[in-house]
Amino acid sequence: xxxxxxxxxxxSVPEGAIASLNCTxxxxxxxxxxxxxxxxxxxxxxIMFIYSNGDKEDGRFTAQLNKASQYVSLLIRDSQPxxxxxxxxxxxxxxxxxxxxxGDGTTLTVxx
Amino acid sequence: xxxxxxxxxxxxxxxxxxxxxxxxxxxxxxxxxxxLQNLGQGPELLIRYENEEAVDDSQLxxxxxxxxxxxxxxxxxxxxxxxxxxxxxxLCASSRGVSETQYFGPGTRLLVL
Numbered sequence: 001x002x003x004x005x006x007x008x009x010x011x012s013v014p015e016g017a018i019a020s021l022n023c024t025x026x027x028x029x030x031x032x033x034x035x036x037x038x039x040x041x042x043x044x045x046x047i048m049f050i051y052s053n054g055d056k057e058d059g060r061f062t063a064q065l066n067k068a069s070q071y072v073s074l075l076i077r078d079s080q081p082x083x084x085x086x087x088x089x090x091x092x093x094x095x096x097x098x099x100x101x102x103g104d105g106t107t108l109t110v111x112x
Numbered sequence: 113x114x115x116x117x118x119x120x121x122x123x124x125x126x127x128x129x130x131x132x133x134x135x136x137x138x139x140x141x142x143x144x145x146x147x148l149q150n151l152g153q154g155p156e157l158l159i160r161y162e163n164e165e166a167v168d169d170s171q172l173x174x175x176x177x178x179x180x181x182x183x184x185x186x187x188x189x190x191x192x193x194x195x196x197x198x199x200x201x202x203l204c205a206s207s208r209g210v211s212e213t214q215y216f217g218p219g220t221r222l223l224v225l
Contacts, residue, residue, distance in 0.1 A: 004154070008152070042218070043203055043216035043217060043218055043219050044155065044203075044216050045215075045216065046213050046214065088154050088155075090154070099157070099160075099168065100157075102154030102155050102156070103154050104152060104153045104154050105152075105153075105154055
């Protein structure tokens with residue numbers, strides 16, 4: 001079992017819909033959680049991080065964390081074709097972003 | 113602010129040959145990371161530097177991989193000899209500190225024939 005699990009997808013949603021991306025992790029000691037977006041052929045870029053249980057909103061993006069259930073999710077509201085990318089979940093034992101373990105990503109396609 | 117610079121962007125070599133990748137981090141970023149990313153997978157940390165000190169190299173295959181960060185700025189990752197399984201994208205990232213946001217470079221795509 002991988003330390004960080006994500007559905008590989010592809011996840012396809014129509015433009016304007018809500019895209020829901022999920023991630024589960026195995027290390028109960030994990031404390032910080034990151035979502036990266038990676039366009040095809042490009043490098044990852046951080047879009048959100050969350051440390052505490054509950055929701056964290058940033059524009060059209062909402063990260064949700066449930067440490068008891070060991071899952072973290074990313075919701076993208078009003079999805080746009082430009083959101084089509086692979087979304088990587090990364091989990092860390094501390095607030096040290098440098099020691100993150102990445103999932104293999106979920107590929108999202110937003111259809112016009 | 114200029115981003116993380118990596119070169120070369122692409123490299124094709126025959127197996128058993130040596131290869132080197134270069135990374136110039138964002139100015140003022142003390143922490144530098146080298147990752148390996150295989151197709152369809154997430155990045156895997158190879159080594160992390162704090163200034164010129166390698167503080168986490170547990171995932172670096174030391175029999176064939178080596179890295180250095182002289183003067184705590186630029187870094188070089190070397191593979192000698194390369195194997196077919198080393199074909200991947202090698203990503204460099206930097207951050208102001210170990211708990212700060214990482215910024216990734218464009219990566220070097222390596223193909224070993």
